[in-house]
Amino acid sequence: MPQPPDPHAFSPDTAFTDVSHWHTDDAARDALALHLGEVCRHAGGLILQAVARGFNVYRKQDGSSYTDADVEAERYILQSLADYFPDVPVIAEEQSAARAEAGEAIGPASLPGAFFLVDPLDGTRDFANGGLEYTVNIAAIVDSVPVAGAVYAPASSTLWIGGTRAFAATTKPDAPADGIEWRSIHTRLAPEKGLTALASRRHGDGLTAAFLKKLPVAEHLSASSSVKFCVIAEGLADVYPRFGPTMEWDTAAGDAVLRAAGGLVTDETGAALTYGRTQDGYLNGPFIAWGDSRVKRQFFGDAA
Numbered sequence: 001m002p003q004p005p006d007p008h009a010f011s012p013d014t015a016f017t018d019v020s021h022w023h024t025d026d027a028a029r030d031a032l033a034l035h036l037g038e039v040c041r042h043a044g045g046l047i048l049q050a051v052a053r054g055f056n057v058y059r060k061q062d063g064s065s066y067t068d069a070d071v072e073a074e075r076y077i078l079q080s081l082a083d084y085f086p087d088v089p090v091i092a093e094e095q096s097a098a099r100a101e102a103g104e105a106i107g108p109a110s111l112p113g114a115f116f117l118v119d120p121l122d123g124t125r126d127f128a129n130g131g132l133e134y135t136v137n138i139a140a141i142v143d144s145v146p147v148a149g150a151v152y153a154p155a156s157s158t159l160w161i162g163g164t165r166a167f168a169a170t171t172k173p174d175a176p177a178d179g180i181e182w183r184s185i186h187t188r189l190a191p192e193k194g195l196t197a198l199a200s201r202r203h204g205d206g207l208t209a210a211f212l213k214k215l216p217v218a219e220h221l222s223a224s225s226s227v228k229f230c231v232i233a234e235g236l237a238d239v240y241p242r243f244g245p246t247m248e249w250d251t252a253a254g255d256a257v258l259r260a261a262g263g264l265v266t267d268e269t270g271a272a273l274t275y276g277r278t279q280d281g282y283l284n285g286p287f288i289a290w291g292d293s294r295v296k297r298q299f300f301g302d303a304a
């Protein structure tokens with residue numbers, strides 16, 4: 001059984017702060033994922049404080065909502081990433097929305113190979129309505145591929161990280177990092193009785209429903225936010241198709257966890273989902289998260 005990452009690797013002295021190691025050095029990738037997990041956990045603590053205190057809900061120009069918790073969590077994440085990775089650009093949801101509303105570009109016209117994608121509070125609509133499935137998400141991207149990521153669900157104290165390998169833990173925001181009991185996680189082979197399919201609790205669409213009719217689905221579950229990727233990564237479900245709109249920061253961290261756990265996320269042609277599409281304003285096209293690559297191959301044919 002793979003060993004959990006060494007918590008002592010969580011130090012600015014280890015290779016994970018050096019971008020040139022992210023793609024090539026397995027230990028550096030795991031240490032980076034562990035570090036991103038710590039940042040997510042602390043940001044989750046700020047969200048829980050906002051919940052305890054009470055928070056305001058605001059409306060963006062596009063009609064979607066954000067809250068004081070989104071803003072405070074993102075501010076902390078941006079500061080923390082700048083401290084450790086001063087030269088790595090960050091594309092973050094709330095900053096991007098503010099720039100778009102001001103008529104500014106979301107990020108540089110062309111990104112360097114390595115950058116971060118941040119969603120400080122995924123599932124805001126559910127969160128603002130008292131839901132408990134919201135998550136904090138950070139992903140490191142190299143050459144369009146999510147190489148490490150972390151997803152934290154503060155309300156259930158669940159942290160998922162994925163670098164070279166994937167791990168999950170139950171841990172509160174203020175618990176000491178070196179006491180975390182990591183579980184190694186892995187996707188499952190598709191059960192013979194049929195697939196368990198996941199869908200958004202809030203954002204259903206006809207194309208997604210039509211896609212699911214083409215698969216041997218035995219059970220349907222719905223959930224909010226990037227938790228859906230992590231449920232597949234834990235081997236508790238098999239497929240999560242999403243044909244309605246999402247942004248790259250919604251999916252990148254969950255994608256990193258799922259890949260590290262043995263799964264994959266493709267577009268509707270079977271090609272791996274890519275990140276840093278500046279020309280599309282970071283808007284994802286349709287995607288399907290798969291736990292068992294054999295099911296994906298059966299669906300698209302061996303060419304995909």
Ligand SMILES: Nc1ncnc2c1ncn2[C@@H]1O[C@H](COP(=O)(O)O)[C@@H](OP(=O)(O)O)[C@H]1O
Nearest residue numbers: 121122123124125200202203224225245246247
């Ligand atoms: N019309 C739209 N355009 C872009 N993204 C959308 C969208 N409708 C929903 N989403 C994305 O779907 C995410 C929620 O997913 P789910 O329904 O699975 O919980 C939202 O994340 P945020 O809550 O971070 O804004 C949002 O980014």
Ligand SMILES: [Mg+2]
Nearest residue numbers: 119122123250
């Ligand atoms: Mg989101």
